[in-house]
Amino acid sequence: MTRSTVTALRHDPVCDGTTGGVGPATPAESQGPCGQCDLGTLAFCDGFAARTISSLSRVQCTLRFEPHDTLFREGDQGLAVYSVVSGAVKVYKLMPDGRRQITGFFFRGDMFGFCLDGTYAYTAEAITPVGVCRLPMQRLGELAETAPEIQYRIVLRMTAKLAQFHDHVLLLGRKTARERVATFLLTLSDRARRRGDPPSPLSLPMGRADIADHIGLTVETVSRAMTWFKREGLLDLPSPSQVAIRQPEALRAIADGAG
Amino acid sequence: MTRSTVTALRHDPVCDGTTGGVGPATPAESQGPCGQCDLGTLAFCDGFAARTISSLSRVQCTLRFEPHDTLFREGDQGLAVYSVVSGAVKVYKLMPDGRRQITGFFFRGDMFGFCLDGTYAYTAEAITPVGVCRLPMQRLGELAETAPEIQYRIVLRMTAKLAQFHDHVLLLGRKTARERVATFLLTLSDRARRRGDPPSPLSLPMGRADIADHIGLTVETVSRAMTWFKREGLLDLPSPSQVAIRQPEALRAIADGAG
DNA sequence: GCCGTCTCTTGATCTGGATCAACGTATATC
DNA sequence: GATATACGTTGATCCAGATCAAGAGACGGC
Structure with a gap:
């Protein structure tokens, strides 16, 4: 059996027009199509x-x-x-x-x-x-x-x-720990790029426990994989939540099963 | 690294109205809405x-x-x-x-x-x-x-x-071998029921290797799990491709993590 | 600044399921 | 009925990653 960390939570706001609305986008941001967001x-x-x-x-x-x-x-x-x-x-x-x-x-x-x-x-x-x-x-x-x-x-x-989901099922069903972590980082990087953010350095808003519970590992194994990649010069980790991808191609090779 | 079995394949028919059409439903079957199938x-x-x-x-x-x-x-x-x-x-x-x-x-x-x-x-x-x-x-x-x-x-x-997919990702990310096999069988059973077939006995058109590659295990582990369940009286296995679910509730308990 | 809490990292050990290796069993061919 | 070819089962052993344990940072509260 696999350990998995559950954290606490609370609070359930209602959409009634008075609670928690963010209002129009801040002046500095570009207006969205409907004027309600800046997407x-x-x-x-x-x-x-x-x-x-x-x-x-x-x-x-x-x-x-x-x-x-x-x-x-x-x-x-x-x-x-x-x-x-x-x-x-x-x-x-x-x-x-x-x-x-x-x-x-x-x-x-x-x-x-x-x-x-x-x-x-x-x-x-x-x-x-x-x-x-x-x-x-x-x-x-x-x-x-x-x-x-x-x-x-x-x-x-x-x-x-x-x-x-097809990709993630492949990851969970058949990839090793190294491959999972490499894939996860590249996927986040790619999604950042697609939404117009820099693909590296990557900021990880989620903690190690969240990453572990996403890719079917434990916190310790995620942490170790990050350390391996850092030692191998594939990543820089200025802080736990900041990841600079130094060698995207090498990381890609690992993610695809050639590492 | 996990072993996974790949089998061979071939052939690529074309939809040209002459190749491989099944034609109208056989007389014994109820006609489908468009008259082309019996679904x-x-x-x-x-x-x-x-x-x-x-x-x-x-x-x-x-x-x-x-x-x-x-x-x-x-x-x-x-x-x-x-x-x-x-x-x-x-x-x-x-x-x-x-x-x-x-x-x-x-x-x-x-x-x-x-x-x-x-x-x-x-x-x-x-x-x-x-x-x-x-x-x-x-x-x-x-x-x-x-x-x-x-x-x-x-x-x-x-x-x-x-x-x-959400369910299957949970299975692959966090369930044990026993839980995976139990979940797999119950899922097939439930889908059979929904489509109007008897939920048990279940016929497994796919081989053990296919099951293994679906639920992230090896052939051996799938086979062992089936044997355990049979010995515990949860299943009958008249043949490898026939599964009678004897104790659905017990199997459900295992599938959900209480086994 | 100091303390408590939480998260991350690293090391030692354990174990569930993979791997390796036979051996049944069933269907197909001739 | 003998032989070949899958496929499935069972047993012995191994190992990747889980678990257990202990520090090391980081950060908020006072």
Whole structure:
């Protein structure tokens, strides 16, 4: 049996227009399509017709959470999907004895909370201070009828997520500890690049325990792998949460099974 | 490093209306909505408006494959999605050194082949003789504009698949060998029940190597787990491919971590 | 500045499942 | 019915990564 660390949590804000709204983007940031966030082309609604965007912005709701806040729990009524505006969110499932599997990390521009049969299959928790755009699922369904582009966008997002899952299942089912850590770092780096952030140095908002519970290892093994890579000159670790990738190609070779 | 068994394959039929069509359902079986298959309520197109169904049946194409036939390979142009009419399909990713991860099994009524950016992220191979309904993705996209119900149905299918992935990631990341095998058997049983087949006895169309490569174990460990369960009176194994679940609740307890 | 708490790292030891090695068992061929 | 070829089971041994244990930083509270 594998150990897995579970941490505490609390608090369940409501979307009522008065609690926790982040309000409009700060002046310094570029305005998003609907004027409610600064995601630019990363926004779910980017590129939609003006009419569609205004419909979305009428049902949308912007919220802020603090680290360890729970956005929703496994088994809760699945009422909304979320788009991350800022910060980082983790999503996990628990076993009765406390073993935990983090099934995903979500950053600026990522969406999560798609669910079937009305209940969430996992718990979502803020890692850092987080701003999210919340879209009520039911009203989204109604909008989808008049604006099929919304549903198509959802299909695209879900397809991308499915592809990620295939990769992650390969990682968990068949990769060694070194390969898992290398893959994890490269995946974060690649996602940073795609969202317009520098792919290195990488900042890890999650702790070693979160990484371990995501890639099916223990804290100790994750830590050791990082140290190996550092000693081998593949990484610099100015601090535990800062990773500079020195030799991306070598790390890629390891991640793909040639290390 | 984990061993994983790769088997051979070959053959790539084309959808040209003359090759491999299964033709209409046999007289004994209930006709499906579009008249091209006998999936009944399991069919993707079940419940659609007559107009939508006839549009679908014009772009649809029915195909048959033999065991070990490859439907498509990782990296191929992703031109179509597939719905299984009969038989079983496995979907997998390979690592350069031959390690293999089976990311899913698909049975009667299941759909697979959703892909992004035009290339499949995995290889699909027939386990048994297989009949599939093939829907060209591009034309599906065109249809979706006039019939949003198609896209909604796709969202439903993908949401269900995402939920399955969350469960499978938990299995691979945090469950013991016993728990994995118990979970696997119960999942197959549950899927059989949902599609209207008896949940027990269960017939396993895939071999032990396929099971192992799906749940991140070796053939030997899968075999041992089956033997343990048999000795403990949880299962009957009249033959390697036949599993009667004697004590579903006890097996469930094991699967959930209480065994 | 000092203390408590938490996270990360490093070392020593243990173990679940992988690996290695036969040996059954079933279907196919001739 | 003998032989070949998979596939599945069982046993013995090994090892990658878990577990156990102890420091080393980092950081907030007062």
